[in-house]
Amino acid sequence: MPCRAAAVLLAVLLAVLLAVLPAAPARAQAPNVEAAKKEGKVVWYTSLALPSAEKVAKLFEAAYPGIKVEVHRTGSQRILQRVMQELQANIKNVDVIHTSDAGHFVLLKEKKLLARHVPAGVETFPAGFKDKDGYYFGLRATVNVIAYNTQKVSGAEAPKTWKDLLDPKWKGKMVTAHPGYSGVIATHVLALVHLHGWEYFQQLAKNNLMLVQSAVDPSGVVASGERPVAVNGGDYTFYQSKKKGNPVEIVYPKEGVPLVVSPSAIAAFAPHPNAARLFTDFSFTKDVQQVMADSEGLYTGHPEVKYPADKPKLNELKLLVSDPDELEKRSEEIKKRFVEFFGA
Amino acid sequence: MGLPLGWLVQMSVSGESGYTLSRYQTVFGDPALQKALWNTVVLAFWVGVASVAVGAPLAWLTARTDVPARGLIRGLVLASFVTPPFLGAFAWVMLAGPNAGYVNRLWRGVTGAEAPLVNIFTMPGLIFVVTIYTFPYVYIMVANTLALIASDLEEAGAILGAGRLWVALTITFPMVLPALVSGFILSVLQALALFGSPAILALPAGFHTITTQIWSLFQFPPKVEMAAAFSVPLLLATIVLLWLQKRLLGRRGYAAVGGKGGRRRVIPLGAWRYPALGACLVVMAAAIFLPYGILAKAAFSKAWAQPLTWDNLTLANFTFTFFEYSATRDAVVNTLELGLLTATVGAGLVALLAYIASRRLVVGYQVVAFLALVPVVIPGVVLAVALFIAYTRPPFVLYGTLWILFIAYLTKEMPVGYAQSDATFRGIPPDLEDAGRILGAGRLRVLGDITGPLARSGVIAAWCFIFIGVIRELSASIILFTPNTKVMSVVLFDLKEEGQFGAIAVLGLLMLALTFATVTLVQAVLGRDVLGARD
Numbered sequence: 001m002p003c004r005a006a007a008v009l010l011a012v013l014l015a016v017l018l019a020v021l022p023a024a025p026a027r028a029q030a031p032n033v034e035a036a037k038k039e040g041k042v043v044w045y046t047s048l049a050l051p052s053a054e055k056v057a058k059l060f061e062a063a064y065p066g067i068k069v070e071v072h073r074t075g076s077q078r079i080l081q082r083v084m085q086e087l088q089a090n091i092k093n094v095d096v097i098h099t100s101d102a103g104h105f106v107l108l109k110e111k112k113l114l115a116r117h118v119p120a121g122v123e124t125f126p127a128g129f130k131d132k133d134g135y136y137f138g139l140r141a142t143v144n145v146i147a148y149n150t151q152k153v154s155g156a157e158a159p160k161t162w163k164d165l166l167d168p169k170w171k172g173k174m175v176t177a178h179p180g181y182s183g184v185i186a187t188h189v190l191a192l193v194h195l196h197g198w199e200y201f202q203q204l205a206k207n208n209l210m211l212v213q214s215a216v217d218p219s220g221v222v223a224s225g226e227r228p229v230a231v232n233g234g235d236y237t238f239y240q241s242k243k244k245g246n247p248v249e250i251v252y253p254k255e256g257v258p259l260v261v262s263p264s265a266i267a268a269f270a271p272h273p274n275a276a277r278l279f280t281d282f283s284f285t286k287d288v289q290q291v292m293a294d295s296e297g298l299y300t301g302h303p304e305v306k307y308p309a310d311k312p313k314l315n316e317l318k319l320l321v322s323d324p325d326e327l328e329k330r331s332e333e334i335k336k337r338f339v340e341f342f343g344a
Numbered sequence: 345m346g347l348p349l350g351w352l353v354q355m356s357v358s359g360e361s362g363y364t365l366s367r368y369q370t371v372f373g374d375p376a377l378q379k380a381l382w383n384t385v386v387l388a389f390w391v392g393v394a395s396v397a398v399g400a401p402l403a404w405l406t407a408r409t410d411v412p413a414r415g416l417i418r419g420l421v422l423a424s425f426v427t428p429p430f431l432g433a434f435a436w437v438m439l440a441g442p443n444a445g446y447v448n449r450l451w452r453g454v455t456g457a458e459a460p461l462v463n464i465f466t467m468p469g470l471i472f473v474v475t476i477y478t479f480p481y482v483y484i485m486v487a488n489t490l491a492l493i494a495s496d497l498e499e500a501g502a503i504l505g506a507g508r509l510w511v512a513l514t515i516t517f518p519m520v521l522p523a524l525v526s527g528f529i530l531s532v533l534q535a536l537a538l539f540g541s542p543a544i545l546a547l548p549a550g551f552h553t554i555t556t557q558i559w560s561l562f563q564f565p566p567k568v569e570m571a572a573a574f575s576v577p578l579l580l581a582t583i584v585l586l587w588l589q590k591r592l593l594g595r596r597g598y599a600a601v602g603g604k605g606g607r608r609r610v611i612p613l614g615a616w617r618y619p620a621l622g623a624c625l626v627v628m629a630a631a632i633f634l635p636y637g638i639l640a641k642a643a644f645s646k647a648w649a650q651p652l653t654w655d656n657l658t659l660a661n662f663t664f665t666f667f668e669y670s671a672t673r674d675a676v677v678n679t680l681e682l683g684l685l686t687a688t689v690g691a692g693l694v695a696l697l698a699y700i701a702s703r704r705l706v707v708g709y710q711v712v713a714f715l716a717l718v719p720v721v722i723p724g725v726v727l728a729v730a731l732f733i734a735y736t737r738p739p740f741v742l743y744g745t746l747w748i749l750f751i752a753y754l755t756k757e758m759p760v761g762y763a764q765s766d767a768t769f770r771g772i773p774p775d776l777e778d779a780g781r782i783l784g785a786g787r788l789r790v791l792g793d794i795t796g797p798l799a800r801s802g803v804i805a806a807w808c809f810i811f812i813g814v815i816r817e818l819s820a821s822i823i824l825f826t827p828n829t830k831v832m833s834v835v836l837f838d839l840k841e842e843g844q845f846g847a848i849a850v851l852g853l854l855m856l857a858l859t860f861a862t863v864t865l866v867q868a869v870l871g872r873d874v875l876g877a878r879d
Contacts, residue, residue, distance in 0.1 A: 217842060221843065
């Protein structure tokens with residue numbers, strides 16, 4: 001009898017262990033909060049729109065008092081430039097790198113500049129959000145859309161497809177952001193080159209576009225009416241602008257919308273590695289991912305995140321997905337040809 | 345100085361194996377870069393012409409006529425002089441963007457026209473914006489010269505029967521010609537070296553100038569060698585122009601210019617008094633009233649393009665800039681630190697150098713003066729490229745620290761400070777010092793008791809000039825900063841790239857407040873305005 005009871009006990013124990021064990025490897029590098037507090041801060045180079053980035057930082061500082069987040073927000077391409085320039089001068093400053101150009105992470109990983117870290121909970125994320133080797137993970141996603149100013153353009157005459165933008169009637173009325181600054185736009189350009197070829201951009205440039213830098217900026221330009229139509233830009237920036245009461249409407253072209261997954265990774269040389277892991281894990285929690293969806297209008301990889309009812313779900317959209325390796329390989333070409341067509 | 349510039353030239357010619365001119369071939373063979381060069385030439389030339397066209401009449405009006413409110417006009421010219429040009433450019437985006445710009449909306453409202461009145465994102469637009477912040481250079485040169493020319497010659501002409509216009513053309517004009525030409529050259533140099541305004545106005549329109557092109561060559565993957573090769577023509581152009589200016593001024597000095605004797609007769613404008621004042625105020629509206637107004641409006645509104653109603657009124661831009669945006673505080677602290685340090689070290693250094701040079705204390709004092717003035721030939725972007733190359737490698741790795749910015753600022757502001765100090769020491773007659781020496785005091789005692797107190801206000805003025813120069817510096821900072829060493833101008837530029845109008849306006853107003861506080865201080869110390877000429 002005691003023998004049988006022991007066997008049952010053993011079986012229960014085993015079952016419990018089995019249930020617990022699979023989760024264990026993912027938590028292998030469980031962040032050490034005490035060590036992170038000792039480090040005192042985490043340095044975040046991010047291309048997330050400034051107000052959104054500051055919001056995430058404040059949430060983290062509230063959750064972990066004593067650890068400061070240093071936000072350095074600039075365009076994706078500028079971030080890569082900074083990281084590489086600093087390394088050249090042997091400056092080790094950045095802990096967490098977050099850009100919207102997945103190609104950057106292919107490059108950084110290849111150069112062994114990333115630390116391997118799997119944030120808790122990301123195993124449930126879709127494949128497009130995960131590096132198979134565990135170096136970088138998609139913190140957020142957006143799609144590139146067309147947007148227009150409803151005071152200047154009626155819904156009926158508004159462009160419906162990417163090709164509609166080639167119509168000469170839009171000459172001098174459109175704005176584009178720059179792939180030499182923004183990862184969102186670099187990804188956008190590659191996706192549309194696959195869809196319509198470089199001739200598309202060659203023709204688009206003939207419509208005399210205003211050139212801004214950040215993928216955040218077209219929403220401001222359209223809202224002010226400086227140019228009534230934006231030919232690209234993250235849908236979340238237009239969504240936010242619309243929510244603030246600006247006369248902005250978003251068009252999801254039916255040829256498909258370029259999906260931009262923006263990865264986050266920890267630098268191999270991070271001066272505050274514990275805080276970096278803690279911050280990374282924090283940014284992938286459901287709460288923070290939900291904040292990004294709610295107040296910023298971003299998409300995320302977290303399966304439990306609920307989206308605002310007035311935004312289309314990702315699975316309702318035809319997505320144009322870009323391959324990070326190709327983005328990395330063709331980044332020079334993308335920037336060079338864009339400058340060739342648009343002038344600067 | 346020598347080290348960075350040496351590296352610059354070396355870098356531009358060094359190839360995989362040995363030396364090569366291939367980079368120059370690439371630079372000058374590339375049509376895009378050729379276009380940038382040409383754009384810069386066009387911009388600089390027309391800015392020079394337009395600055396003379398605006399600055400010279402304005403100077404004549406305030407120096408020689410009875411146009412009303414001369415003091416006010418001078419004050420406003422000064423304000424335009426110290427306004428950071430990139431802030432002006434930014435404000436003009438809101439004023440004259442072809443569709444949302446205020447001026448154009450007003451134009452459409454009044455005329456019902458479809459086309460905009462002005463499009464600021466064009467070459468003429470860029471020339472306009474650069475000119476309204478560059479013409480004070482011409483103004484200063486011409487006003488100072490006019491203030492020194494006695495009216496005797498003009499009166500002689502008038503007595504001999506020449507009409508007013510004829511006198512102006514045949515007597516006054518030739519005498520101020522050297523000042524005009526050198527004002528023209530200074531304006532051209534200013535336009536050549538400018539980075540902020542082209543970045544804000546030319547890039548959206550799809551064209552580059554040399555400075556923005558050099559800056560874009562720093563983007564990943566950086567082509568520092570190309571940037572170096574591209575910097576050399578800018579450097580050479582500057583040297584040639586300055587040499588030209590020196591020759592012109594040296595040759596065409598009239599005995600009448602520079603003398604203090606003689607009275608300056610005020611020319612009555614009669615019925616033209618108020619129209620003339622109106623013309624001055626139009627210029628000032630373009631340079632000061634409209635831009636400052638729109639910045640103030642953008643700072644307090646949620647959406648800058650919407651009317652300023654209760655709904656649109658907000659303090660959120662201030663709370664965001666000062667409390668939520670973490671980069672602001674560090675940048676303000678860095679800027680003030682660098683400003684104070686550079687101004688203090690710089691003012692001390694130029695005072696010492698000017699004292700040594702004016703009293704001929706060491707052999708080769710001319711060399712001292714030359715070295716202090718020579719950085720004037722180096723545009724900020726070029727200086728930055730050179731410093732970047734020199735200080736990202738051993739023996740001195742300064743990139744990533746505030747020191748590299750300190751060196752850049754000190755080098756860049758040295759000529760201005762030196763010119764001011766030099767004038768101060770030349771203005772103190774050595775007789776007083778000699779008297780002290782004869783009475784038995786040592787040189788140090790004389791310096792402390794006589795020269796020091798006399799030179800104090802001049803040194804403080806030099807300090808303020810350097811300080812103002814530092815807090816607005818963008819063209820060198822934009823290449824040399826790292827995230828930990830951001831300064832206000834760089835943060836402003838970052839915000840501009842993201843289109844955060846409200847925050848830019850707030851930070852811009854702060855920068856203007858700092859500048860004007862400093863200017864007020866100089867005026868109080870000097871007891872006159874900083875433009876130099878007497879009223």
